[in-house]
Each structure stands twice: as C-alpha cells, then as structure tokens.
Amino acid sequence: MNELIQKAKSLLESDTVQVVIGYGKGSADKTRAIFLTKPEDCDQLLFDSRCVQNLAVYLTKHEIKHLGKPAIVAPIPVLRSILQLAVENQLKESDLVILGVSPESKLIEFDSFGAIELFLNAYKIQIDEKYKATIDKIKAMPVSERFAFWIKELEPCFKCYACRAACPLCYCPKCTVENNQPQWIPAASHLLGNLEWHVMRAMHLAGRCTDCEACYNACPMGIPIHLLTKSMLQDVEEHFGPYGPSVGKRNTLSSFNPDDKESFIR
Amino acid sequence: MQIDNYLIRQTSLEKLFNNLIGNGKTVFAPQASEKRILFEKVKAFSEITDNYLVTTNAAKSVVFPRTEKLFSYKKTKETTEITDASTEAVPEVVLWGTRPCDAAAFIPLTDTFNGDYPDILYNNRRGKVYLLSFSCATCDEYCFCTSVNGSPGNTAGSDILFTKLSTGDYLAEVITEKGKKLVAENQTLFEAAPEEEKEPNLAKVKTYFNQDEIQAKLQNLFENPVWDEKSRACLGCGSCAFVCPVCSCFDIQDEKHGSKGTRLRCWDSCGFSLFTLHTSGHNPRETQGARWRQRILHKFLYMPDKSKVAGCVGCGRCSRVCPADINILETVTSI
Ligand code: SF4
Ligand code: SF4
Ligand code: SF4
Ligand code: SF4
Numbered sequence: 257m258n259e260l261i262q263k264a265k266s267l268l269e270s271d272t273v274q275v276v277i278g279y280g281k282g283s284a285d286k287t288r289a290i291f292l293t294k295p296e297d298c299d300q301l302l303f304d305s306r307c308v309q310n311l312a313v314y315l316t317k318h319e320i321k322h323l324g325k326p327a328i329v330a331p332i333p334v335l336r337s338i339l340q341l342a343v344e345n346q347l348k349e350s351d352l353v354i355l356g357v358s359p360e361s362k363l364i365e366f367d368s369f370g371a372i373e374l375f376l377n378a379y380k381i382q383i384d385e386k387y388k389a390t391i392d393k394i395k396a397m398p399v400s401e402r403f404a405f406w407i408k409e410l411e412p413c414f415k416c417y418a419c420r421a422a423c424p425l426c427y428c429p430k431c432t433v434e435n436n437q438p439q440w441i442p443a444a445s446h447l448l449g450n451l452e453w454h455v456m457r458a459m460h461l462a463g464r465c466t467d468c469e470a471c472y473n474a475c476p477m478g479i480p481i482h483l484l485t486k487s488m489l490q491d492v493e494e495h496f497g498p499y500g501p502s503v504g505k506r507n508t509l510s511s512f513n514p515d516d517k518e519s520f521i522r
Numbered sequence: 523m524q525i526d527n528y529l530i531r532q533t534s535l536e537k538l539f540n541n542l543i544g545n546g547k548t549v550f551a552p553q554a555s556e557k558r559i560l561f562e563k564v565k566a567f568s569e570i571t572d573n574y575l576v577t578t579n580a581a582k583s584v585v586f587p588r589t590e591k592l593f594s595y596k597k598t599k600e601t602t603e604i605t606d607a608s609t610e611a612v613p614e615v616v617l618w619g620t621r622p623c624d625a626a627a628f629i630p631l632t633d634t635f636n637g638d639y640p641d642i643l644y645n646n647r648r649g650k651v652y653l654l655s656f657s658c659a660t661c662d663e664y665c666f667c668t669s670v671n672g673s674p675g676n677t678a679g680s681d682i683l684f685t686k687l688s689t690g691d692y693l694a695e696v697i698t699e700k701g702k703k704l705v706a707e708n709q710t711l712f713e714a715a716p717e718e719e720k721e722p723n724l725a726k727v728k729t730y731f732n733q734d735e736i737q738a739k740l741q742n743l744f745e746n747p748v749w750d751e752k753s754r755a756c757l758g759c760g761s762c763a764f765v766c767p768v769c770s771c772f773d774i775q776d777e778k779h780g781s782k783g784t785r786l787r788c789w790d791s792c793g794f795s796l797f798t799l800h801t802s803g804h805n806p807r808e809t810q811g812a813r814w815r816q817r818i819l820h821k822f823l824y825m826p827d828k829s830k831v832a833g834c835v836g837c838g839r840c841s842r843v844c845p846a847d848i849n850i851l852e853t854v855t856s857i
Contacts, residue, residue: 284663288847289755309845313757319809320754412560414579414588414789416760422845434796443775444589444788474845476578476761478557 257303259363260329260355264298267327273353274324277314279307289314291323303329303357310470312337312424316346327353332379335372336466336501337424342369343501344464346427369503381467381499383486391487407447410454412477415445419481420457422474425464432456458484463492463499463508525677526696526705527715530684534711535692536567541708542616547652550584551618552577561617570619575662576837580767581617581624582631585647588764588789592643592774597781609646620655623667623837625679627767628653633829634770652700655680661725664838666851670733672835674725687718695720730855733822733832739857740823744815752853753814755846760791762840762848768821768833792816818853 264276275293280300282288287306291314292298312334314320330338335356341347349368356364356375366372383391394402417433420426433441433453441456442449458481465485472482489499496508530538542549543565553562554571558578564570596603617624628648635644658665658674667673677683681701684692693716696705705712763769773790776783792798792813799805807813821833834850841849 282847283841283849283852286847291754314755317757319750319811412558412579414760414764416764416791417794418757418759418761418843418845421757421759436796439775439777442777443773444777444786446589449589470845474757474759474761476558476765476843477560478555478578 257301257361260303260357261298261301263355263363263365264292264301264327265295267353268292268295268298272325273327275320276301276327276329276355277311277320278329278355279303279309279311291320293323301329303331303361307331308333308469308473310334310337310422310424310468312341313422313470315341315352315424316427325352327355329355329357331357332359332376333466333468333470334424335366335376336381337468339369339372339376339503340425340464340466340501341427342503343505343507344425373502377500381489383467383489387483387486388490391483391490394483395487406451406454409479410450411447413445413450413454413479414477415443415449415453416476418474418476419471419479422470423461424468424470425461425466426457432460454481454484457481458488461485462488463496463510465489466499466501523698526702528694528696528705528712529714529716530692530694530712532690532692535684538708538711539567539570539618541711542618542704545707546614547616548613549616549618550581561619564618572619572656574619575658575660575665576621576623576839577619578839578843579765580627580837580839581620582627582767582770584615584617584651585628585644586631586635586770586772586789590643590787592785592787594784595782607643609643612647612650614650614652615647616652616654618654620653620680621658621837622655622674622676622678622680622683623665623672623835624767625653625655625683626667626672626676627835627837628679630768630825630829630831630833630835631770633831634825637828652704653680653682654704655683657683657685657720657723658725658727659686659723661727662838664841664849664851665725665727666730666836666838668727668729668836669731669851669854670832670834670836674727675720685720685723687716687723689716689718691716693718693720693723730851733826736822736854736857737826737832740819743857744819748853748856749815749818750809750811752856753810753848756793756810756814756848757846758793758795758810758813759845760789760793761843761845762817762850763791763793764789765839765843766834767837767839768835792820814848814853818850822854 267273275291278301279287280290310333354366356366358364441452469482492508549564550561551564551570552559552574559574560579561577561581591607593604593606635641677695677697681698683695686692771790772787775786775788798807825833
C-alpha cells in the first residue's frame with residue numbers, strides 16, 4: 257500500500273500525471289473511487305477486498321479526461337478492461353500510467369499494453385463453478401420455461417442504466433437506447449422494452465465483456481444480468497476459442513475473414 | 523385532524539391484513555429476496571418481511587408507475603381519434619409497511635402532480651391508496667429524516683402509523699379519514715390506547731443540518747466548485763432518481779404501430795445525459811456536476827420555495843444504491 261501511495265505522490269509531484277484515480281474510504285464500510293490531484297492527498301488511497309468497483313470506467317468519461325492525464329489503480333479486473341479498451345482503440349499507451357495491483361496487493365508497473373497482456377496470461381478468466389451450474393440449468397430449460405425465467409428476472413428492471421454506466425466497455429457517447437429519432441429500443445420499461453434492452457446490451461458485449469461483474473454490482477434491483485454476459489463468454493469460447501484480448505487483434509464478433517468457417521457471409 | 527390512538531395486538535396485524543385482502547384491496551408490502559427488499563404485491567401475510575430498514579425501491583410506483591399510458595390514438599385520413607387512459611381499472615391499494623419518510627414523500631410528490639394542472643391519472647391513483655406505515659426502531663448512517671423536518675415516528679402522510687411497543691404489540695395512531703374508515707371496518711381489532719409512551723420505541727436519528735438554513739445558503743451557490751467535487755465519481759445513471767420516493771421527472775414517449783399508437787410517460791432522471799438535451803444539440807446541463815447541482819437545488823431550494831416542503835425526505839435510498847457511492851447527505855452537509 258505504501259508503495260502505491262509513494263508512487264502516486266511522485267507521479268503528481270513530477271507532473272507526469274495530473275490525476276490519480278484510485279480507491280478511498282466511502283460511506284459506511286464501503287470504498288469509493290477517488291480522484292486525487294494533489295500529492296498530499298495521496299495518503300487517502302487504500303486497497304482491499306472491498307475495492308470492487310471497476311475504475312476503468314472513468315478513463316473514457318469526459319469529466320475525468322478534463323482533469324488531465326491519469327494514473328489509475330488497476331487490480332486484475334481493471335487491467336483486463338484497460339486491455340480491452342486498448343484493443344478497441346479507446347486508449348493509447350501514452351494516455352495513462354497504470355498502477356497495477358497484483359492479487360497479493362503488490363504494486364506492478366506496466367510500461368506497455370503488451371506487458372499487461374503477458375501478465376494477464378497467467379490470470380485467464382474463469383467462470384465460477386456456481387455460475388456455470390446456474391447457466392447450465394437455465395440452458396437446459398425448455399424454451400418456454402427459459403423465457404418465463406427471464407421475463408420474471410427482468411421484470412423489476414426500471415431502466416436506470418446503472419449497469420451500462422458502470423461498465424467500462426459501455427463507453428459509446430450515444431447508446432443504442434438513446435437513438436430516439438426514431439426510437440430503436442422502446443424507452444419504456446415494460447416487458448418488450450426490458451427484453452430488447454437486455455438482449456441488446458448482452459449482444460453488444462459478446463466477445464468483449466471481461467467478466468468484471470461491475471454491471472451486476474451496480475444494479476440496485478439485483479437483477480442477474482451477469483448471467484447473460486457470462487453465458488456469452490462461454491459461447492464465444494465454444495465457437496471461437498478462449499477470450500483473450502490482444503492489441504492489434506480485432507474483437508470476435510466485429511471481425512470476419514474469408515476463411516471463417518461460417519458460409520453465410522460468402 | 524384529531525389523531526385517535528389505539529392498541530393493536532401483534533396477533534391482530536395478520537387479521538387486519540387478511541380483512542384488507544378479503545375486502546378486495548390490493549396490498550403492497552416489503553418482500554425480501556436474496557439481494558433486495560422491494561415493495562411488491564403480496565397475497566399472504568407470511569410473504570411480508572418486518573426485518574428491513576427501508577425498502578430498496580420507493581413505493582411511488584403505485585401512484586406514479588414507471589411506465590404509464592396516457593392515451594391511445596388512431597389516425598384516419600381526416601381525423602385523429604384519441605382515447606384517454608381509463609381511470610376505472612385502478613384498484614384500491616394498501617401500502618403496508620411504508621416508513622414515515624415514505625409516507626411524508628407523498629406530500630411533495632402530490633404537490634408536483636398538482637402544480638399548474640391537476641394530473642387526473644396521478645390523483646386517481648393517489649385517492650385509492652391507503653398508507654399503513656410503521657415507525658422506525660432502527661436507522662443507519664444514510665438516514666437523515668430529522669434534518670428535513672421528518673422523524674422516525676412522524677405521522678405526516680400516513681393514514682395509520684403503527685409503532686411497536688416493548689410488549690410486541692403496537693400503538694396505532696389513526697391520522698386521516700381513510701384511516702378512520704379502516705378502523706371502523708375492523709373495530710374489534712383496535713383496543714383502547716396503550717399506556718406506554720411512543721418516543722422511547724423510536725430510532726434516534728441524528729440531525730445533521732437544518733433544511734431552512736440549507737435553503738437560504740443554496741440561493742447563492744449556483745456557481746460553486748462543490749458540485750463538480752462531490753459528483754466526480756458520478757456515472758450518470760438513473761438509480762438515485764428511480765429509488766427516490768420524491769423524484770418525479772418523466773419523459774413522454776409515443777409508441778406507434780402504423781397509424782395507431784399510445785402515448786406513455788416513463789420515468790426520467792436528471793443524471794442521464796439525454797436529460798434536458800435540446801433539439802439543437804445544446805444541453806444546459808452538460809456535465810455530471812451540473813446535473814448533480816440540479817438534483818440538489820431542485821430538492822432543497824426550488825421545491826421548498828415553490829411548495830413549502832423540500833423534495834427530499836431523508837430516506838437515504840439514493841446514497842445506499844449509488845454505484846459510485848455518491849452520498850447526498852455528504853454533499854448537503856458540506857454546503
Ligand atoms: S461484466 Fe458487466 S460491467 Fe464487466 S465488462 Fe462485462 S458487461 Fe461490462
Ligand atoms: S442496473 Fe438493473 S435496474 Fe438498472 S437498467 Fe440495469 S438491469 Fe435494469
Ligand atoms: S449519483 Fe450515483 S446513482 Fe445518481 S446518477 Fe450518479 S452514479 Fe448514478
Ligand atoms: S433524495 Fe435521496 S434521501 Fe432524499 S428522498 Fe430522495 S432517495 Fe431519499
């Protein structure tokens with residue numbers, strides 16, 4: 257921890273970065289994202305198991321970009337998101353300083369996206385057995401039962417879009433749901449509106465989602481939307497091989513080759 | 523109106539509940555699931571939890587549904603035929619287990635829907651709601667009802683307020699005509715008022731600020747760094763507005779199928795980037811800081827200026843659910 261604080265201080269002192277995005281004390285026993293612009297404030301930084309918000313979401317927010325070049329505290333889920341954002345040309349190496357945090361809470365510095373990729377090779381995304389079992393159970397349901405399951409789960413969704421807002425990969429300045437001339441996805445949170453919204457969200461994240469669970473953690477209604485993205489991850493793996501973002505490579509569902517095994521495209 | 527006090531036995535609550543259901547009323551009450559406690563339609567007393575501080579969502583959807591049909595239309599070559607949404611199908615609803623802050627929230631909410639024009643749909647629903655609230659015996663660090671003229675035993679807004687006594691039985695304070703009607707229909711369940719005082723059975727909620735002072739300070743705070751500072755982590759979602767019992771912004775949407783369609787009103791939030799976006803592309807509230815300022819000023823300055831009550835009842839819901847841990851109490855106390 258001390259290492260991290262010292263590093264953050266020196267980055268601000270030398271004006272290498274103008275803001276440090278990290279975790280600090282929050283309300284009650286929570287932690288929260290903090291944005292430090294003065295070296296003397298760096299003592300507020302902390303890191304422990306409560307720090308689950310995915311800070312990478314702030315790298316593309318205009319209010320935060322406005323503060324200048326950032327350094328970002330990046331445990332593994334944040335590193336994965338940074339790499340995915342890099343693959344999607346949303347970040348350049350010179351845009352930020354990455355203060356990686358290893359599972360042992362050690363500071364690791366990365367001088368390139370390639371170095372992150374190499375490091376993450378040792379930490380492949382593993383879908384939890386308990387989720388696998390749930391997904392298998394859902395997939396084994398007859399269509400009508402599965403439909404009823406999702407209708408029931410999605411019913412409480414009131415379209416606050418916290419799931420979207422918390423996801424580092426939902427950075428589009430104008431989301432599909434905001435296309436309102438004409439309205440593409442019904443704005444209302446009725447049955448059809450909720451279904452279309454969640455199918456759309458999951459599809460737009462297929463092959464990109466890094467399984468950080470920020471969406472699920474953000475949902476005030478506790479809707480298990482992460483089951484959709486987890487299931488997508490499994491599907492992508494089954495059909496295209498394991499998820500592994502790599503700078504220079506394209507996303508699974510937004511790239512195609514003449515030698516793809518599917519014939520419909522030819 | 524004179525408040526009538528009674529005692530209702532713990533065992534009689536279930537009977538009261540069953541009578542309400544038996545009389546054809548729809549009852550919404552706190553129901554617990556793994557990740558949340560929500561006001562939901564309940565059919566049996568056993569579905570209700572009494573182990574909650576406040577529910578995750580507000581009870582407002584009973585009077586202000588998240589999506590509500592205003593009218594339907596049909597166009598022909600010459601005319602457009604409009605059919606208003608019917609007010610008849612709305613059932614009588616009992617909100618069971620609202621907290622004093624929830625009940626108080628119906629006062630500013632009703633004011634909002636009765637500004638320049640009385641909202642027929644809202645008023646119809648509101649007229650059919652009975653509020654049976656339960657005082658708070660516990661509170662947490664997010665609660666601040668006492669700073670906005672409320673209290674854990676506040677009767678304002680409720681039809682009946684129940685307070686659990688040391689014996690496990692309840693003091694029932696019957697506040698309105700509606701409450702009196704319910705008592706008359708269930709007279710045998712309501713016994714002579716208890717001796718025990720109400721106050722010692724209530725939570726001790728710290729008073730952090732004074733609403734009138736905040737209102738005065740906010741007059742000159744439009745341009746201030748506090749808005750950006752306190753909202754820096756804001757992600758621009760709608761959670762805070764959607765769980766708030768007072769927030770009432772809505773968006774008008776037409777859903778059209780060929781020459782027919784319906785006009786809906788759907789919840790909206792000042793946190794969204796589309797909020798107040800003009801057709802020209804200009805948005806007077808371009809950043810989350812400006813949107814956060816709108817939220818605070820609307821609740822603590824504009825609403826009390828206009829209708830004498832603040833637009834916040836201090837329930838703390840918005841702070842509890844915020845995915846970025848933006849805390850409204852923290853912003854207001856820092857002013
Ligand atoms: S788990 Fe959720 S928040 Fe995280 S990348 Fe996937 S969709 Fe986005
Ligand atoms: S955060 Fe939850 S309630 Fe909000 S839009 Fe997403 S799924 Fe719906
Ligand atoms: S304050 Fe929190 S809940 Fe409200 S819009 Fe911002 S991130 Fe969402
Ligand atoms: S603004 Fe927050 S604390 Fe105030 S009434 Fe709304 S949800 Fe409750």
